[in-house]
Amino acid sequence: MDKAALQEKVDRVAKKREFLVQLLEKPNLGTLRLDVSQALEELDELLEEYKATFPQDTTN
Template structure:
């Protein structure tokens, strides 16, 4: 897997971040809120790590 493939996959995942944010705003999530919040944190960490590894390819 080369840098272009990695960037494309991370971009595809990052696009779905908005869906997680919208889901987090729903009042009836219950304990699922913890999982959604964790997914958002991990997604943000993934993008941050990509940006640290490839600063010229920032997302």
């Protein structure tokens, strides 16, 4: 996979972060709130690691 393709995929994943944030705000999640919160934390870690590895690239 070339760098441009990787950047495109990371951008797509980063854009889905907002969906997780909106989902976390729903009051009727119940126990799924833990899973959504964990997914959000892991996504943030992944994006931070990507930025550390490719510091010249920008991701939303």
